[in-house]
Amino acid sequence: MARWCTARRRRAGAGDGRPSVPVRLAAVSAVLGVTAALPGGAALAAGTQGGYTFAEDARRIDGASGTAGAALLEPGTAYRGTLPRNGTVHYRLELDxxxxxxxxxTAVPRAGDEVTAADGIRMSVRDADGASCSLDSATFGAARSPRPVTAWGVREISSGGTRCQEAGTYYVTVERSRPQDSPPGAWDLELTAATEPPPARTGATRAPETWDSASPEPLVGEPERRAGGSGFARAVPVGQGAWRDDIRPGQTLFYKVPVDWGRQVHATAELDGTDGGSGYATAALRLALHNPVRGEVVDAARGYTGRPATASLAPVPPVAYANRYATGDQVAGMRFAGDYYLVVHLAEQVAEDFGQGPFALTLRVRLEGTAEGGPEYRGEPVPDGVFAVSATDRWAAPQGDADGRGGDSAMTALAVGGIGTGTALLAGLGVWTAVARRRAV
Known part of the structure; x- marks a missing residue:
């Protein structure tokens, strides 16, 4: 995993998470845009490769074979490129x-690609002189199942730093980890960049030495149906609760959880048993947590024998700016507030012993701690709000009924199922408008 540092920004809306009527009315327009892109919609087919859905607005970009002519990556923009089996592709950053x-x-192998455990991608961020700012890699692991793999890199400004501190041109390089064992076809890439300004005031310069690292009691209660997304850009929002979906061998599901400063996220993925077939699939069920810039923080995998299997993430600390000063990714990755991603994959090999499914999947999410104010930034992050949790973010992530925490069923229904008809939209607007008028009176 990569090593680095970062900062973030606080956004308004750290109250009780229940937006006012005007906020909810404004959010309806956002739901209209988002739900059209949820799984099952016609928009899902656009930009799909190997079961992964790329950002609809992703710009096509060609990686250069060297630094000369490397195309520019602009923070806040999603890009789509390709990675050949052999050779390194280069991109350019212009930083202050x-x-x-x-x-x-994120590299997406093609469906049916035969991959090895050590195969995957390797990336780096380097300065104009070729000095390394960060290195990271992502491999397919013991399951040897083709799936989207994500690596991340950082150029970090730090007091006393001697490398990668100046303004100017930097380069991003991407290559396959084991090209000699890798499938011959090109892989599609999705690339994103973000910048984080320094905090207005200097705070702690060391990672917290103590935090509650005990695994909490799992949530109990009947899970609610919540179909997962097919890519980071299509990740489906969820809050605390138990969420139910179906998953097929080779499929990867994406969810996102708004996690504010001071809050701690826990998650488990449960795969139901099956009556058909027998055997053992190594590391078949995989669950990973990624931070707001898509960096992987922690992951867990469990084998499958046809009996129920559970993958539980190791505890991570509450979100804090000072976490970035830790040496381990499990702490350093929890350095800013924002949307954290839960990515679930069921290994392709499960189909060999247990059939194509689908298999019932339950995702249990717990959020602990009290939301706190984050550092004020000396400037604006790009993209705007990436390191914050807004009232709209909270509204979009329904709360499940597990442990007796009920959600707003009307709002959840709109967020999950989309607004299928003008009647539903008008009815919802009518209710909210009536409430607003009554409150005004």
Whole structure:
């Protein structure tokens, strides 16, 4: 995993998470845009490769074989490129001397690709002289199942730093980890970049030495249906609760959880048993947590024998700016507030012993701690709000009924199922308008 540092920004809306009527009315327009892109919609087919859905607005970009002619990656923009079996592709960043910069690269192998455990991608961020700012890699692991793999890199400004501190040109390089064992076809890439300005005031410069690392009691209660997304850009929002979906061998599902400063996220994925077939699939069920810039923080995998299996993430600390000063990714990755991603994959090999499914999947999410104010930034992050949790973010993530925490069923229904008819939309607007008028009176 990569090593670095970063900062973030606080956004308004850290109250009780229940937006006012005007906020909810404004959010309806956002739901209209989002739900059209949820799984099952016609929009899902656009930009799909190997079961992964790329950002609809992703720009096509060609990686250069060297630094000369490397195309520019602009923070806040999603890109789509390709990675050949052999060779390294280069991209360019133009950075100032104050902001931290993050780059993520998601590689998507083709369906049916035969991959090895050590195969995957390797990426780096380097300065104009070729000095390394960060290195990271992502491999398919013991399951040897083709799936989207994500690596991330950082150019970080730090007091006393001697490398990668100046303003100017930097380069991002991407290559396959084991090209000699890798499938011959090109892989599609999704690339994103973000910048984080320095905090207005200097705070702690060391990672917290103590935090509650005990695994909490799992949530109990009947899970609610919540279909997962097919890519980071299509990740489906969820809050605390138990969420139910179906998953097929080779499929990857994406969810996102708004996690504010001071809050701690826990998650488990449960795969139901099956009556058909027998055997053992290594590391068949995989669950991973990614931070707001898509960097992987922690993951867990469990084998499958046809009996129920559970993958539980190791505890991670509450979100805190000072976490970035830790040496381990499990702490350092929890350095800013924002949307954290839960990515669930069921290995392709499960089909060999247990059939194509689908298999029932339950995702249990717990959020602990009290939301706190984050550091004020000396400037604006790019994209705007990436390191914050807004009232709209909270509204979009329904709360399940597990442990007796009920959600707003009307709002959840709109967020999950989309607004299928003008009647539903008008009815919802009518209710909210009536409430607003009554409150005004």
């Amino acid at each position: 001397a104050a902001s931290d910069a993050y780059v993520s690269v």
